[in-house]
Amino acid sequence: xxxxxxxxxxxxxxxxxxxxxxxxxxxxxxxxxxxxxxxxxxxxxxxxxxxxxxxxxxxxxxxxxxxxxxxxxxxxxxxxxxxxxxxxxxxxxxxxxxxxxxxxxxxxxxxxxxxxxxxxxxxxxxxxxxxxxxxxxx
Amino acid sequence: xxxxxxxxxxxxxxxxxxxxxxxxxxxxxxxxxxxxxxxxxxxxxxxxxxxxxxxxxxxxxxxxxxxxxxxxxxxxxxxxxxxxxxxxxxxxxxxxxxxxxxxxxxxxxxxxxxxxxxxxxxxxxxxxxxxxxxxxxxxxxxxxxxxxxxxxxxxxxxxxxxxxxxxxxxxxxxxxxxxxxxxxxxxxxxxxxxxxxxxxxxxxxxxxxxxxxxxxxxxxxxxxxxxxxxxxxxxxxxxxxxxxxxxxxxxxxxxxxxxxxxxxxxxxxxxxxxxxxxxxxxxxxxxxxxxxxxxxxxxxxxxxxxxxxxxxxxxxxxxxxxxxxxxxxxxxxxxxxxxxxxxxxxxxxxxxxxxxxxxxxxxxxxxxxxxxxxxxxxxxxxxxxxxxxxxxxxxxxxxxxxxxxxxxxxxxxxxxxxxxxxxxxxxxxxxxxxxxxxxxxxxxxxxxxxxxxxxxxxxxxxxxxxx
Numbered sequence: 001x002x003x004x005x006x007x008x009x010x011x012x013x014x015x016x017x018x019x020x021x022x023x024x025x026x027x028x029x030x031x032x033x034x035x036x037x038x039x040x041x042x043x044x045x046x047x048x049x050x051x052x053x054x055x056x057x058x059x060x061x062x063x064x065x066x067x068x069x070x071x072x073x074x075x076x077x078x079x080x081x082x083x084x085x086x087x088x089x090x091x092x093x094x095x096x097x098x099x100x101x102x103x104x105x106x107x108x109x110x111x112x113x114x115x116x117x118x119x120x121x122x123x124x125x126x127x128x129x130x131x132x133x134x135x136x137x138x
Numbered sequence: 139x140x141x142x143x144x145x146x147x148x149x150x151x152x153x154x155x156x157x158x159x160x161x162x163x164x165x166x167x168x169x170x171x172x173x174x175x176x177x178x179x180x181x182x183x184x185x186x187x188x189x190x191x192x193x194x195x196x197x198x199x200x201x202x203x204x205x206x207x208x209x210x211x212x213x214x215x216x217x218x219x220x221x222x223x224x225x226x227x228x229x230x231x232x233x234x235x236x237x238x239x240x241x242x243x244x245x246x247x248x249x250x251x252x253x254x255x256x257x258x259x260x261x262x263x264x265x266x267x268x269x270x271x272x273x274x275x276x277x278x279x280x281x282x283x284x285x286x287x288x289x290x291x292x293x294x295x296x297x298x299x300x301x302x303x304x305x306x307x308x309x310x311x312x313x314x315x316x317x318x319x320x321x322x323x324x325x326x327x328x329x330x331x332x333x334x335x336x337x338x339x340x341x342x343x344x345x346x347x348x349x350x351x352x353x354x355x356x357x358x359x360x361x362x363x364x365x366x367x368x369x370x371x372x373x374x375x376x377x378x379x380x381x382x383x384x385x386x387x388x389x390x391x392x393x394x395x396x397x398x399x400x401x402x403x404x405x406x407x408x409x410x411x412x413x414x415x416x417x418x419x420x421x422x423x424x425x426x427x428x429x430x431x432x433x434x435x436x437x438x439x440x441x442x443x444x445x446x447x448x449x450x451x452x453x454x455x456x457x458x459x460x461x462x463x464x465x466x467x468x469x470x471x472x473x474x475x476x477x478x479x480x481x482x483x484x485x486x487x488x489x490x491x492x493x494x495x496x497x498x499x500x501x502x503x504x505x506x507x508x509x510x511x512x513x514x515x516x517x518x519x520x521x522x523x524x525x526x527x528x529x530x531x532x533x534x535x536x537x538x539x540x541x542x543x544x545x546x547x548x549x550x551x552x553x554x555x556x557x558x559x560x561x562x563x564x565x566x567x568x569x570x571x572x573x574x575x576x577x578x579x580x581x582x583x584x585x586x587x588x589x590x591x592x593x594x595x596x597x598x599x600x601x602x603x604x605x
Contacts, residue, residue, distance in 0.1 A: 014249050016357055017515065021249035035253045039354055043393030043477065043485060045410065050253060057256055090361035093376070094247060115247040115376065116361045134241035137259070 005032035005054050008101055009065075010072065010129065014114070016094030018046065023129075025068070027101075029060035031133060057133070064132040071128040072100055076121045078107045084122075086113040098122055171588035178313025179585070186216040186317070192571040193224070195341075198508025199366035201566050204528040207362045208508035209341040209370020212567040214319060219582065221307070221319040221568050225297065225506055227342040227375070228330040231286055234273035234349045234378065242270050246347035246378060248357040272350040275379070277329075280348060285379065289346060290327050292382035293499050298323040300500035300549060301507070304556040306581035307568055318582030319572075321564055325503075342373040342506055349378045354386060358498045360505035373506060381498035389545070389552045390430075390490040394451055395483040396474070399439070401446035404483060408454055415458035417514045417545035418490070419524040425540030427533070427559055430491040430547055431464045437474035437486060444469050447486050491547025496554050504550050508563035512551040514543050532562040536579075 011024040018038040025031050035050035060068065077100055086093075093113035100107055111119050193213035198205040211224040234246035235255050242258035244251040251273075258269045274280030302323035309317040327344070328334040336343035342360075349355055355378050362373045392414060394407045403411070421429045434451050438444040448467045456462050474484035505511075510528035515521040525543045527550075533541040538559055547553030549560060558579050568577055 014247065014252055016248050017517065019249040021252040023252070033253075033256055035249055037250050037253060037354075040387040040389060043395075044387070044389070044391040044487075045393070050249070057259070086361060087363045087365070090359055093359040093361065094249075094357060113359075113361065115357075116359070116363075116374070130238050130241060130243050133259075134239035137239075137241055137263070 002032075002054055005030060005056075008099065009069070010125070011099045012126070012129070013097040013099075014094060015097065019094075020050075023057070024054075025060070025129065025132075029062070029065035029136075031057040031060065033057050058136055060132050061136040061138075064135045068128055068132045069102065072102055072125065075125055075128075077109070077125055078102070078105050080107070080109045080121055082108065083110045084112065084117055084119050086117040090116050096122070098125065168588065168590040172590060175313050175585075175588050175591065178311070182314045182317060185314075189217075190215045191573065193222075194571055195370050196508075196563070196567040196570060197370040198563055199370075201563075201570070202508065202529065202532055204510075204531055205508055206366040207360050207373060208506045208563070209373060210507060210567075211339075211341075212564075212571045214568060214572045216317060216572070219318040219320060220322050221564060221571075222322050222324060223302075223507075223564060223567070224324045224326065225342070225503065226340045227325075227327045227344050228334045228336055228340050229286075229290060229293070229327055229344045229346050230330040230336075231275040231277060231289075232345055232347050233275070233278060233280075234347045234353075235270050236273075237267060237270050240266060242266055246273075246349060246355065246357065248355045250353065250355050251347075251349065254353060273348050275346075275348045285348070286329060289379060289382055290329070293327050293344075294325040296382050296497045296500050297325045297503040300497065300554060301503065301556060305558055305561045305579060307561075307565060307577050308580055308582045309574060310576040310578045311574060313585050314574075314576075315585045316582045319568055319577070320581075321561070338371040341370055342375050344375045344377060347376070347378050349380060351380070353380070355380070358502050360502055375502055375506070377499060377502065381502070384495040384497050386495075388493055388495045390493045390547055392488045392490070393475075393477070393485040394488060395477055395479075395485055396447055396450075398476075398482060398484055399443075400484075401438070401443055401450055403450050403454060411451065411454035412458050414488070414545075415455055415460050417523050418460060418464075419542070419544055420459070420461045420464070421540050422524075422542070426538050427540035427557065429464065429540070429544060431466055432460075433466045433468055433489040433493075435468045435470040435487045435489060437470040437472055438484070439473065441469065444471075451486065451488070490545060491553055492555060494547065494554050496549070496552060500554060501549055504560065507560075509550050509560060512541075512543055512546065512548050514545055514551075529559065529562055532566060533559050536562065536565070538562075 005024055006026045009025045009027050014021040020036040023033045032054045034054050036048050037050035038046040039049045041047040090113040093116050096111040096114040098109045191214040193211045196212050198208040213222045234251055235242050235244050240263045242255040244255040258266050276283050276285045302321050307319040358377050358381055360375050362368050395404045434448045436444040436448040438447055452465045476482040477485055512527055514523045521543050523544055527541055530541045541559045547555045549556050569575055
């Protein structure tokens with residue numbers, strides 16, 4: 001497994017407590033994931049039960065990759081502020097960190113309290129990623 | 139007393155009593171104290187005869203500047219001495235994963251469910267639907283018959299049994315001390331539908347994501363869009379289907395490894411003790427709130443080895459700064475459990491507090507009751523060991539010291555013990571609904587009689603709070 005899957009087009013990091021799931025779509029359309037899932041072992045201590053090494057999930061079809069680029073370009077992602085916070089505080093929710101690189105633009109958006117904070121641009125981007133993977137799954 | 143009433147009126151006389159200006163009245167003025175006592179008893183009886191107080195909706199945000207979540211209804215029945223706390227909610231049953239064009243997609247937002255969806259997508263397309271269906275409630279075709287009804291029933295029972303009847307209150311107004319309040323919880327939850335909608339009179343909308351047995355998820359939270367100003371009917375709670383049962387494991391049990399047949403801690407054992415101590419700060423100076431003790435269940439081949447192992451652990455913890463009085467020895471006897479390492483090591487178990495497993499729904503309900511987390515999370519600002527919680531200001535009003543983030547068996551930390559600090563919002567709600575400011579912890583007690591009315595033997599004890 002590669003130590004780094006390569007330059008990213010889009011990366012989504014889901015963080016919750018000590019747990020982590022990362023999905024990276026490279027500029028060539030490869031979708032890689034890795035995870036850290038801390039669970040108590042039989043001795044009461046936290047151990048990682050996730051998949052810490054990068055793992056290839058799927059290769060996007062050329063058409064799907066192109067449509068994802070187009071969606072990203074017009075999504076408004078690059079105009080978002082660096083942090084999106086909930087309208088009111090939340091006790092116990094996780095975060096998502098989205099990064100995208102397109103042409104000469106790089107943008108990282110930290111979504112606090114994912115699933116609670118209203119973030120239609122990121123929801124649209126997430127749906128486009130799912131659509132691209134489903135379309136490429138032949 | 140009559141003179142006082144005639145001079146300043148009944149209401150003002152009562153206020154004067156409450157302000158303890160009675161200290162100015164000589165104790166030898168027995169007639170005054172007897173009349174004051176008699177009047178207080180009459181007032182108490184009239185208060186009870188006037189019937190129930192409330193119900194009203196308690197908004198924790200209006201009573202504690204640090205709060206931005208929670209809400210519940212309260213009613214006080216002085217005749218039966220019951221403070222009834224009612225929490226109303228609707229449950230939106232949602233799938234944890236769904237299929238989008240045969241592609242498994244996580245809706246439950248945790249890293250664990252994202253990983254589970256990825257694994258399902260490794261299956262052949264035709265095999266995915268059955269796996270995804272395990273993340274559906276029965277109402278949407280999922281395989282666990284009756285799971286929605288069971289969730290509603292377990293939510294109600296787990297929250298009610300966790301929270302009600304743990305502590306009692308008594309009125310501290312002179313002559314009213316035998317007026318008490320026991321807490322009864324009534325949790326009313328129904329499936330979200332056209333006739334059961336989010337918003338008043340429901341305090342919380344619960345989004346319950348279905349996950350199958352064995353799927354371990356850590357996500358659960360309470361939030362209120364709009365924050366403190368949004369009011370007590372705008373709360374949202376996110377749970378999974380498993381959160382109404384006790385958790386699979388408890389973070390209150392820790393194994394400490396010893397070399398086989400030795401009473402010397404391994405390097406890993408030393409590290410674990412140092413890490414553990416960081417989560418278990420000692421009580422601050424003047425603390426009235428207890429910190430969790432640690433029970434060392436020492437196992438070993440004979441009594442000498444067991445005692446020596448205990449002493450090694452005790453030294454490791456005290457060297458890291460833990461007060462020695464918090465560390466208890468239990469002779470577990472017999473042979474130590476072995477670790478699963480290549481070279482098996484002897485394990486000695488440490489149990490923090492009761493060691494009992496928490497039920498997540500009962501913990502999250504604590505937020506609905508206006509309480510903050512108390513556990514330690516080094517990744518979360520404000521959650522460091524020893525830092526104050528958001529319900530600490532209410533604690534300070536009651537002269538409680540030591541409400542803080544720490545690993546413990548408390549329900550707002552890692553366990554299920556409801557301590558007095560977890561009844562602070564109930565106490566405050568009682569003050570609001572009863573329209574009496576003077577309440578304290580502990581059940582009702584005999585009123586403090588004036589000395590002249592006390593039995594002879596009892597009168598030697600001196601005067602009480604006022605009489």
